[in-house]
Amino acid sequence: MDHLLPKSKWRALAYEWSNYRLACGRMNARKNDSEDVLDPFDVQDGWFALELSTLQVIPGPGLDAPIQQRVQDTIDRLDLNDDEFIAQRVEYFESYKSYCDDMRGIAFLKKHAPFLAKELIRQGLAQP
Structure with a gap:
């Protein structure tokens, strides 16, 4: 907590x-004790996105400047793109790609890496 x-x-x-x-x-x-991290209860769909070529978390497209800055502040404060997080995303992405059947793969991601699954669907690289 x-x-x-x-x-x-x-x-x-x-x-x-x-x-x-x-x-x-x-x-x-x-x-x-910082206060610049977004409250998860306030975060809306699309505020955070994933750059699939690097698997880095980035602010979502089309955000107003103040929200974009708060998203970036949260990414920076929590170091959401550290080597360990990137490696974990790579592992899940590789597991997803190893499935023959896209629907089984996306079901796996929805369970184990829901943000990655949501971004693949949003970016048109997987079926919902």
């Missing part, structure tokens, strides 16, 4: 359920 608004700055919200977000330990540590 992570505090969306850090308890070091917002002590009154330290025990408020509305301030808790589920996060893995790595994301919790990277966010630390």
Whole structure:
């Protein structure tokens, strides 16, 4: 669990359920006490995209400048394009490509790497 608004700055919200977000330990540590990470409850479809040639997370196309900056700040703060994340995306993408049947592959991705699956579909490289 992570505090969306850090308890070091917002002590009154330290025990408020509305301030808790589920996060893995790595994301919790990277966010630390910063307040520039987007609230996952506020993120809308299309705000984050995937550059398929590099498998890097990027701001989605056509965003207003303030939202685009907040998305980029979140990507940077959480280091969503570190070597470990890229390697994990490569592994899932290679597993997807090894399936003979596209529908089985996309079902696999939807279960194990839903963001990658969604981006392949959005970019017209897989059937929904």
